[in-house]
Amino acid sequence: MSQPSTDAPSGARQSTLRTTNLALVLHTVCASARPLSRSDVAAATGMTRATAARLVDELVAGALLDEVERDPLPRRGRPATPLLPGARLGALGLQVDAGLLAARVLDLRGRVVGERVEQRDLRGSDPTGTFARLGTLTAELLDDLPAALRLVGAGLAVPGVVDEAAGVLLRAPNLGWSDLDTAELLHACVPGGLEVVLGNEADLAARTVADEAPGRAGPHRDFLYLSGQIGIGGAVVLDGRVVTGSSGWAGEVGHVCVDPGGPACSCGSTGCLELYAGRHAFLRAAGLPLEAASGELAELARAGDPAAAGAVDTGAWALGVALAGVVNVVGIPTVVLGGHLAELADLLRPPLEEHLARRVLSARWQRPRILGAQGPSAAGASGAALRALDEVLAHPARWLD
Amino acid sequence: MSQPSTDAPSGARQSTLRTTNLALVLHTVCASARPLSRSDVAAATGMTRATAARLVDELVAGALLDEVERDPLPRRGRPATPLLPGARLGALGLQVDAGLLAARVLDLRGRVVGERVEQRDLRGSDPTGTFARLGTLTAELLDDLPAALRLVGAGLAVPGVVDEAAGVLLRAPNLGWSDLDTAELLHACVPGGLEVVLGNEADLAARTVADEAPGRAGPHRDFLYLSGQIGIGGAVVLDGRVVTGSSGWAGEVGHVCVDPGGPACSCGSTGCLELYAGRHAFLRAAGLPLEAASGELAELARAGDPAAAGAVDTGAWALGVALAGVVNVVGIPTVVLGGHLAELADLLRPPLEEHLARRVLSARWQRPRILGAQGPSAAGASGAALRALDEVLAHPARWLD
């Protein structure tokens, strides 16, 4: 099992000070919306200008920070040298989903340096072939990257339960895979020496909402992220951090019971949320083929099609019951709808917010809000890259020399 | 994870090293099941004996650690001086519940130094009078304490939603109180200068399971704690830490929807867990008066009384539906039943574990387990004291001079 917190509680020495402060300086620059100068960093961290400058120099030398051209703003005093996160550091984010393959590279400023996204039905596909194709996409992508770019890490987002430490995909019903050792498959298909960390798609996608760039917080610090794929995954974000259970089995919102007397689910339970608000449930209720896009359903519903409207109402009701339970337990009134639910967010919001207002205990004090995820598709790939880049923010000293 | 959260990101200076290492040394001694020597501390933390000894000396001088008599164990080498957490530091834990008032003092070793517990029906009581009585109990308790004992903090556990920062009890339906400014009431009734931090009863009680003494981890690091009072509160414990939402509205497990078509709840929703597994629901279904103890119900059920057995079955079913949802979302398969549910734990376990095995997605990989909370009554009071003592562990330097 993964144990992030079992860091050997080692005594802090002099060098710990240095690494801590390096991380603090880097984080301060990354967190800022505008470029900071050495002097700004000193003010923001409470260090002296001397100390801040020394640390910045070191980070600039290691390409973790860039000194950029200064604004020709007419201001008094010696002109400052603006600093930005290093554009020459990047991370690779990969995603395998039931409907797509994606490879994307983000730099430390959070910009997309390059990407390949391919729509493709991968339900029940052969893992070996799928990973080979992902490897081809990745190779193409890396070929196109500027030569100066240095990849510091990589991640893979998958729609299922993973054992991150072991690199094993335990269960991905939508893909029809289980107990898959991805480490080996990835080693064969991803170019040399780059270690790829496995992660759950919803957890990683939630990062793209929590952070708008590495170290820079998004507008919402606490929310529940729902990733509507064929199933429904979820992630709890508290104070900007994705709360991952110790086991990897967190976030299975799709199998929260909405009606114990409801139909049987393939998981063995009855009345699971997925049976009412999963992608297939929506399309079936609307009388659409299972290959249809959620956008089509949204258009039909907006045009007044009764079957489509009914599908939305049923989905909103089921989401209301399940999410009310989650909100009551974790106390976070903000829900971000991602995946195919994002396209339905505008339609779902009014009825869903009403159900939540009725069923959530804290509704009178803090009214639950429903938001649609913005961003591009394959958010999991971006999230995987973000996580790798966060590793640099957490331990910058490791990337100096 | 290095720092909890909302610490002003200030640069680390020399003195930060010292305070960090002081905390590490203190924590190391507290976490150990047996007394450690200076040399043991050095080995456990990776510091040199010189450094460890210097820090230990400082903590001993401040009474945060005690040098105790050494075991007359015949061993080679210079005999070590065993260290224990300081017995002269204590914290006051208070609890106001629908059925009792409690005041308890724990020392840094986690021992009960003194306590007063009073059974009393406080439903719909007058806050002023209740707090006055609590003040009397507290004064009696403090009078009996050894003169050498120094109180480092205090906490109050209440069965409801609190705004910890403001010291306001927002909503406590079982007491019939709401929007109550406890800071003022406590100031009047608790002896001089001691600041009392408000906390939710379930959150605090969960600490008594997570830690068996300040800084010393209990056998379970990840679990869901259920506090069965008249309502049902809950707390999620991840890696030994109680996960408190940013709002204080977390843990309302009692209002998770078990059956959307079920009866109306006073909260405005339908089919809430409380209506099936709350204290009153159990007693009513068993045909007992609402003043009866849960022990009576347990005895009846064990004796084969059909109404009592039916009440247990219904409760187990409802808990199964609700807890399955929570376990699916937070991924923690261990549930500790506290409050009146602890007395029913043995009866609830078989049917409840069966329901969970069926409804929890991860059941085949990690079978959900139900445990009954051990410990004495008024666990909230102990938890409140533990929290205050944890403050000493986190910032020992503040208690040196």
Place this chain on the structure above:
DNA sequence: CGTCTTTTGTTTTCCCTCGAAACATAAGGC
């Protein structure tokens, strides 16, 4: 146009804390 003011970045000196290693101490083993 030269000087003053203001802000930024750099250099110097000092102090704090830890590591390294030698030293001192208190026992058992023989």
Place this chain on the structure above:
DNA sequence: GCCTTATGTTTCGAGGGAAAACAAAAGACG
């Protein structure tokens, strides 16, 4: 009584940040 062993203490040196003076690069202003 001397050797061995483990613990605790003292001394010295080095790393890294604070404080404060210093240097630099611009606008402001007479």
